[in-house]
Structure formats: structure tokens, C-alpha cells
Amino acid sequence: MSFDVDALRSQFPILDRTVHGKPLHYLDNSATAQIPNAVLDAVERHEIAHRANVLRGIHYLAEAATEAYENARLDVARFINAADASEVVFTSGTTSAINLVAHSFGQGLKPGDEIVISMLEHHSNIVPWQLLRQRSGIVLKVIPATTDGRLDLDKLDDVITDKCKLVAVTHVSNVTGADTEIYRIVEAAKAVGAKVLIDGAQRVPHGPIDVQALGVDFYAFSGHKMYAPNGIGILWAHRELLDALPPFMGGGEMIRTVTLEDTIFAEPPHKFEAGTPPIAQAVGLGAATRWLTEVDTPEATLHVAKLAEQTLSGLADIADGRIRIIGPQGTQSRLPVISFTVDGIHPHDVCQILDSHGVALRGGHHCAQPLMDFFDVTGTTRASLTFYNNQADVDALLNGLDAAIKKLT
Amino acid sequence: MYQDEIVTLAKSKTGAQRLENPDATVTLDNPLCGDRVTLDVNVADGKIMAVGHRVRGCMLCEASASLVARDAIGTDTDSIAPARDKLEALLKKGAEVSGDDPWSTVTTFGPVAEFKSRHECVLLPFEALGKAVEQAEDKD
Ligand SMILES: Cc1ncc(COP(=O)(O)O)c(C=O)c1O
Numbered sequence: 350m351s352f353d354v355d356a357l358r359s360q361f362p363i364l365d366r367t368v369h370g371k372p373l374h375y376l377d378n379s380a381t382a383q384i385p386n387a388v389l390d391a392v393e394r395h396e397i398a399h400r401a402n403v404l405r406g407i408h409y410l411a412e413a414a415t416e417a418y419e420n421a422r423l424d425v426a427r428f429i430n431a432a433d434a435s436e437v438v439f440t441s442g443t444t445s446a447i448n449l450v451a452h453s454f455g456q457g458l459k460p461g462d463e464i465v466i467s468m469l470e471h472h473s474n475i476v477p478w479q480l481l482r483q484r485s486g487i488v489l490k491v492i493p494a495t496t497d498g499r500l501d502l503d504k505l506d507d508v509i510t511d512k513c514k515l516v517a518v519t520h521v522s523n524v525t526g527a528d529t530e531i532y533r534i535v536e537a538a539k540a541v542g543a544k545v546l547i548d549g550a551q552r553v554p555h556g557p558i559d560v561q562a563l564g565v566d567f568y569a570f571s572g573h574k575m576y577a578p579n580g581i582g583i584l585w586a587h588r589e590l591l592d593a594l595p596p597f598m599g600g601g602e603m604i605r606t607v608t609l610e611d612t613i614f615a616e617p618p619h620k621f622e623a624g625t626p627p628i629a630q631a632v633g634l635g636a637a638t639r640w641l642t643e644v645d646t647p648e649a650t651l652h653v654a655k656l657a658e659q660t661l662s663g664l665a666d667i668a669d670g671r672i673r674i675i676g677p678q679g680t681q682s683r684l685p686v687i688s689f690t691v692d693g694i695h696p697h698d699v700c701q702i703l704d705s706h707g708v709a710l711r712g713g714h715h716c717a718q719p720l721m722d723f724f725d726v727t728g729t730t731r732a733s734l735t736f737y738n739n740q741a742d743v744d745a746l747l748n749g750l751d752a753a754i755k756k757l758t
Numbered sequence: 759m760y761q762d763e764i765v766t767l768a769k770s771k772t773g774a775q776r777l778e779n780p781d782a783t784v785t786l787d788n789p790l791c792g793d794r795v796t797l798d799v800n801v802a803d804g805k806i807m808a809v810g811h812r813v814r815g816c817m818l819c820e821a822s823a824s825l826v827a828r829d830a831i832g833t834d835t836d837s838i839a840p841a842r843d844k845l846e847a848l849l850k851k852g853a854e855v856s857g858d859d860p861w862s863t864v865t866t867f868g869p870v871a872e873f874k875s876r877h878e879c880v881l882l883p884f885e886a887l888g889k890a891v892e893q894a895e896d897k898d
Pocket of ligand 1: 379380441442443444445471473474519521522523548550551571716
């Protein structure tokens with residue numbers, strides 16, 4: 350069966366629009382992906398037919414809304430192959446999922462306990478741990494990067510010691526696109542009895558995952574990067590772990606009984622979902638997981654891999670080597686998140702000119718300043734591709750870059 | 759936006775060399791995009807005598823730093839704050855700039871007005887010069 354990119358594109362109304370009078374070439378998928386009709390419709394249907402608060406109502410709509418919300422949890426559980434839906438906690442995104450762990454898991458840590466992150470992390474997997482360090486005196490250690498933008502796994506034994514309680518690293522770098530060999534992280538962490546948290550924000554937009562096979566303890570991701578609405582995300586963790594952790598935020602929906610003296614908390618996952626959750630957004634995320642599971646075929650993956658390969662080789666051919674790829678040079682063990690610098694031209698100038706060609710890119714530090722320092726650049730230009738991108742997108746990128754370099758030098 | 763005048767200014771790198779004995783040095787960052795301007799100034803008798811700078815930033819920021827270095831020499835130190843405000847008004851409100859004004863050259867950046875996210879890139883060198891002049895005069 351071949352992959353019909355035009356049919357897929359027709360499910361995304363926004364891809365038909367123009368910007369600055371040019372067809373839109375959306376290559377900023379790592380920041381936020383677009384939404385297909387299947388997801389838009391699910392959200393709209395929910396708001397029109399089933400809008401109500403969840404968990405505590407005894408009327409028809411409240412029960413329907415609760416069912417839709419819990420069904421979305423089941424969808425997500427299936428998408429990540431969780432052993433049970435109660436392991437799936439709705440959050441507002443990756444950032445809030447990681448902050449939840451930093452608070453709930455962090456509460457059990459003592460001064461001198463170590464948490465290991467990496468040089469490739471997004472600020473959302475750095476700053477919560479620095480804040481925890483301020484609160485409780487933990488020590489933060491860093492797995493270095495290799496010159497081709499991967500985690501330097503040969504250094505794991507130097508960084509992960511007996512004092513390590515948690516290793517928190519990214520599944521796929523939002524700058525270099527490098528795909529982490531999770532099993533090596535898990536092996537090293539388990540050897541010292543440490544837990545593993547994976548930031549999956551850049552991995553899940555490319556298809557379902559299997560948290561059980563990965564062997565990790567926590568997995569975090571955002572809806573808006575995987576074709577779902579904003580304001581919804583997931584923290585997955587083993588049920589025993591969630592049972593043992595204290596709640597992060599307190600409020601309604603996360604309790605069983607409250608007296609003025611004390612509170613008995615609800616069971617997971619609701620223990621971690623204080624307050625009215627983003628219900629329609631959760632329904633949208635559920636729909637997105639079903640949509641993506643269907644789209645993710647070997648043919649679709651091949652389609653994206655081909656575009657990534659063309660982009661990488663096209664970049665190498667432009668302007669006699671003035672472009673430097675920040676990350677793996679080839680297509681092995683990487684996803685189509687492609688960062689580069691153009692010698693003598695600032696990323697914002699590149700992006701501005703490409704924008705005038707209808708090409709949406711991202712330029713700057715990508716919330717990964719330590720990695721920028723490592724590569725000794727102030728920022729990069731990033732093209733991030735996904736299933737609905739096509740040949741015209743890649744051509745527009747390469748032609749626009751050529752024009753930008755001619756104009757600015 | 760990248761009109762020839764702006765590109766030429768940026769490439770001219772006018773004043774893109776640090777001063778040996780500055781009266782004041784100021785470094786300013788634009789946290790939004792990471793642009794950084796370090797600017798040296800020498801002043802005497804209420805006039806700007808020399809400007810040198812180092813820019814780690816985009817072409818707009820470089821062009822603005824070049825323009826500042828080109829046009830500031832010999833101007834009154836108290837013309838810098840109004841020049842910055844004039845540029846801001848031009849960018850944000852499309853204000854008219856009259857031709858006989860010493861800093862009427864800020865109109866070079868008129869095409870940037872419609873790109874809100876880039877206004878700070880152009881303003882940063884003016885802000886650095888304003889602060890540097892203030893510091894230099896405080897020292898006197
Ligand atoms: C690798 C990675 N982690 C975390 C995040 C933060 O996601 P959010 O802003 O949706 O919480 C991002 C988003 O850019 C990301 O790319």
C-alpha cells in the first residue's frame with residue numbers, strides 16, 4: 350500500500366491557507382503540530398453534546414462528560430501500552446508533568462541525593478530540577494552530549510552513581526532530533542536502583558510507544574505536539590509508584606473525604622488531577638491518539654524519512670558547505686527534527702526571509718540554552734517535519750534558504 | 759524588510775570594533791532572541807566622540823549598531839534618548855520623522871515597523887548607547 354500524502358493533507362484545513370500570499374509550508378511541527386479534522390470534530394462534538402464538569406455530577410451530561418474523559422484516558426493508555434488506564438495522569442503538558450514529578454517524587458529526596466539530566470534537555474527538564482535543588486539540596490548531574498548531538502552514553506557510568514535516585518532525559522532531542530537509546534539509560538539507572546523519567550514530547554508525534562517495553566518509570570508528553578489541542582498532556586507512571594507518591598496540587602476532584610483536620614486522597618490517577626481538568630482537550634487528545642495510530646504505517650514513516658533525507662542532503666549542497674547541521678549528519682537513529690546554522694547569518698534573519706516565502710521555521714535557542722553553549726552557537730534554525738509534509742515543503746525550504754543566503758551575503 | 763540599505767549597513771560593520779579607552783561600556787541583552795550588544799563610548803563636552811561595539815545578534819541589530827556608530831559621532835549626548843524614542847515611535851506607531859532632525863536617519867528602519875517581533879533588535883543598540891552615554895557623563 351502506498352502512502353497518499355495529499356489525502357492526509359486534506360484532513361488538515363490549515364494546510365490549505367496562504368501566508369504573505371504564498372502557500373503555507375509548515376515546518377515548525379516540533380513546536381506545535383497542526384490539528385486534523387478528526388480531532389477538531391471530536392472536540393466540537395464533545396462541547397456541543399456533552400459539555401459538563403466531570404466526576405461529581407449525577408445528571409446525564411455530567412455522566413457523559415465523565416465517560417468521555419475516562420475513555421480518552423483509555424485511548425492514551427492504549428497508545429502508550431500502559432498496563433492500566435489508572436497509570437495515565439492528565440496534566441496540562443510536558444512541563445507540568447515534569448514539575449509534578451519534581452514535587453511529588455522530589456518530596457521523598459534528601460540533601461545529597463542525585464538527579465541526573467542531560468546536556469540535551471529542554472528547559473522544562475532542567476529548571477524544575479534546579480528548583481528542587483533549591484528546595485531540598487539534591488545534587489544535579491549532567492550526561493554530556495556528543496559532537497553529533499546525542500547523549501554521550503559512554504559517560505553514563507561516570508555520572509550515574511549509587512546516590513542517584515532519578516535519571517530524567519529526553520527521548521528525542523527537540524534540537525538535534527537524536528533518538529535516545531533508552532534501554533542503556535534504564536540499564537545504568539536500574540543498576541543503582543534509580544528511577545527513569547523520559548521526556549517524550551518530541552517522540553510521540555511520530556507514533557505510538559510502549560512504556561512497558563521501554564522499561565521506564567515516568568513518561569511525559571504534550572498533546573499540542575501530537576495533533577491534539579493545547580493545554581493537555583500526560584504523565585504516565587507505574588501504578589505502584591503513583592500509589593506511593595504524595596499528591597502535587599490539592600483541591601477538588603483529587604479527594605475522597607475532606608474534614609477541616611484532614612483529607613483522604615482519591616486513588617491514582619485522580620489523586621494527581623486537582624481541580625476541573627481540561628476535559629474537551631483530553632477528549633481531543635484521545636481522538637489524536639486514535640488518529641495517529643492509524644496514520645503511523647511503515648509507508649508513512651518511509652515518506653517522512655525520505656523527506657528528512659532530502660532535507661539533510663539538500664542542506665549539505667547549498668552554498669558550498671556554509672550550512673552546519675547541529676545534530677546527527679545522517680538519518681540513522683534520528684527523527685526529522687533538523688537544526689542547522691548558516692555561517693554568518695543569524696537564525697532569526699533566516700526565519701524571517703523564509704517566512705516571506707511561506708515557510709514556517711523556528712530560529713533561536715529552542716529552550717535548550719545549555720546545548721547551544723555546548724555547540725558554541727547563539728541559536729540554530731530548525732525545520733521539523735511530520736507525516737503531512739510533502740515534497741513542495743522541502744523544495745520551498747531549500748529554495749528559500751538559497752534565496753536568503755544570496756540576499757544576506 | 760531586508761532592503762539594500764539595511765543589508766549594506768549591517769555589512770559595513772561601522773564601528774564594529776571595541777574602543778581602547780572607553781569612558782563607559784554597556785552590555786545589553788534581548789532575552790527574547792538572545793541578541794547581545796556590547797557598546798563603548800567616549801564623550802567630551804557634551805558630545806559623543808567615539809563609539810565602538812560588538813554585536814552578537816541578527817542582521818537588524820547589526821545594521822542598527824552600524825547606524826548608531828556612523829551617526830552618533832559629534833552629536834549631543836542628550837540627543838540619544840530622544841533618538842531612541844523617535845525610533846520607537848516610528849516602529850510602533852508609524853510616527854513621522856522630519857528630515858532636518860539630526861537622527862532622521864532612523865527612518866532607515868521604517869520597513870521593520872510591520873514586524874513586531876523584530877522591533878527590539880533595532881532598538882537595542884540605541885538603548886545601549888543611551889545607557890553608555892549616561893554612565894560616561896555620570897563619571898565626569
Ligand atoms: C523535548 C521537549 N520537552 C518539553 C517541552 C515542553 O513542552 P510543553 O511546553 O508543551 O510543556 C518541549 C516543547 O517544546 C520539548 O520539545
